[in-house]
Amino acid sequence: MALRIYMFLLAWIFFTSTLSMGLLFFYMNPESNLQIAFSLLALAVFLSWMSSGAFFIFFFKKIYYRWEAYIDAMHRSVRQSSLIVFAILACIGLYAYDIFHFRLVALIWATVICFEVMLQTLD
Numbered sequence: 001m002a003l004r005i006y007m008f009l010l011a012w013i014f015f016t017s018t019l020s021m022g023l024l025f026f027y028m029n030p031e032s033n034l035q036i037a038f039s040l041l042a043l044a045v046f047l048s049w050m051s052s053g054a055f056f057i058f059f060f061k062k063i064y065y066r067w068e069a070y071i072d073a074m075h076r077s078v079r080q081s082s083l084i085v086f087a088i089l090a091c092i093g094l095y096a097y098d099i100f101h102f103r104l105v106a107l108i109w110a111t112v113i114c115f116e117v118m119l120q121t122l123d
Helices: 003-027 036-062 071-095 102-122
Strands: none
Touching: 003 036, 003 071, 036 071, 071 102
């Protein structure tokens, strides 16, 4: 898959998930079913933040590699962005359920970092 198509798909995911996030926030009634509303909103936030984070991480990798980053760097950027957004949303979920504790948050981030290190050794 060409890099331009990959970036176009990520941009498309960003715009559609941001639009759905806005529509869910303003037009969905969470009182009818709270878990479905939060699940759909969390999915839209995950996709939106993941795609925008992948763009930022890939841009920083392009700067670091002196504009010689290829599609493998984009794969890694999407993976790293999705892991970061997963950890952020897990921390937000812990805060929403009033079980936000420093050790639990540190465990989440340590797990994400160890998982990324493990995947980097497999590449």
